[in-house]
Amino acid sequence: MSDLETIISMLSHRRPAGSGSEMAFIKKFIMPLGAKMDKHGNWVLQIGDNPTVLWSSHTDSVHCSEGYQKVDWDGKFITLPVNSKSSCLGADCAAGVWIITEMIRAKVPGLYIFHFAEEIGCIGSSAIAEKEPERLAGIKAAIAFDRKGIDSVITHQRQRCCSDAFGDSLRAQLPSRFKLDPTGVLTDTKQYMKLVPECSNLSVGYYNEHRPQEALDVGHLIELRNFMVKIDQSKFVIERDPKAKPKKKLFGYSGGFGGGSLFRKEETLRDIVYWNPDEVAAYLENQGVTFDQLHDAIHGPRRSRSMASLFDDEDLKALAS
Known part of the structure; x- marks a missing residue:
């Protein structure tokens, strides 16, 4: 398959954590590379002896249901069709997975981890x-491919996660539009900040x-x-010294600018929940949502469904094979 065909095929999979279609995605795109699953659900592969860099992305998405979907390509962006039943495109982070599968094929040295369940709490990386x-002994830098846009080298995930010197040394080897960005919030490499000196995240386009309007800039990705x-x-x-006591949180600033953080952004529902947990909890309580209801909605077992119900269209069933 061409680059475009492979990316489109990846994006045809809806991938809630632990779902059958996430496993189909893994079997099709990750297992053939020789990656093996660890006891935490992560898929791991090492290239070279004694690697010092960890390259990562995550296999799950925030899709509301498992299965398969059609996508559109307009010559620049891949998006969902206007009449799609899907809740998001899932480029977060199929795009990052594609990047590191390509690096593996090119035999770029490193420890590669396709993390499990990033979208529901960085479960695989936290484990x-x-x-x-x-397992991270000897790793000097952990770089994720899980950032929106086309120009970010993340230096902070609420707290500093990599030095500017490292960020600049990485940025110097990327397209010239990349710049240091202190506005990161959370991805798997944040879990390694106390163990690995330099932890960052790069824009994959x-x-x-997390929305039906999600779009992927394929030119940037390639x-x-x-x-x-x-x-x-x-x-x-x-x-950066991972053992050093963190300085004051960059995003903890609460003075001026209308009471908000200097770099704080609320662009998605996830952002609002992250920055305002007490307010969100109060809102849910006022709406009559109980703890048990919310717990069951998040952690309850998925309803069993026939394979036929997993597809938007009959012709997509071929993707499961």
Whole structure:
């Protein structure tokens, strides 16, 4: 398949964490590379001896239901069709998965982790950090491909996660539009901040994530791949001390600017929940939502469904094979 065909095929899978269609995605695109599942649900592959860089993305999406979907391509962006039943495109983060599968094929050295269940709490990465931190011994930088837009090298995930010196040494090997960005919030590499000196996240070209209006800039994604398969890790500057006491939170600023943070952004429903947990809880209580109702909605078992109900159209059933 061509690059475009592969990306479209990846985006045809709706991938709630632990779903059958997420596993179909893994079997089709990740397992053939030789990756193996660890006991936390992550898929892991190592290239080279004693790698010092961890490259990552995550296999799950925020789709409301599992199954398959059609997508549209207009020559620049991949989006959902206007009449799609799907809740999002899922470029967050099929785009990142595509990047690192391409790096694996190019034999770029590193420890590669396709993380489990990032969208519901960074479950796979948290398990590594909390239960098997020794697996990251020797890792000097952890870089995720899980950021919106086309120009961010993330230096902060609420707190500083990588030094500007590292960010600049990475940015220098990327398309010239990339710049240091302190407005990151959360992805899997944040879980490694106390273990790994330099933790960052790079823009992979999606916009309006977690919504039906999500779109993926394919040109950016392919261009970024072209740079990443030639990356020279020996040029990375490692400065940050992961054991150092964190400085005041960049996003903890509450003075001025209408009481908001200097860099704080509320662009998605997830952002609002993240920044305003007490207010969201009060709103739900006022709406009559109980703890048990919310707990069951988030953690309750999925209803069993026939495979036929997983597809938008009959012709998409072929994707399951």
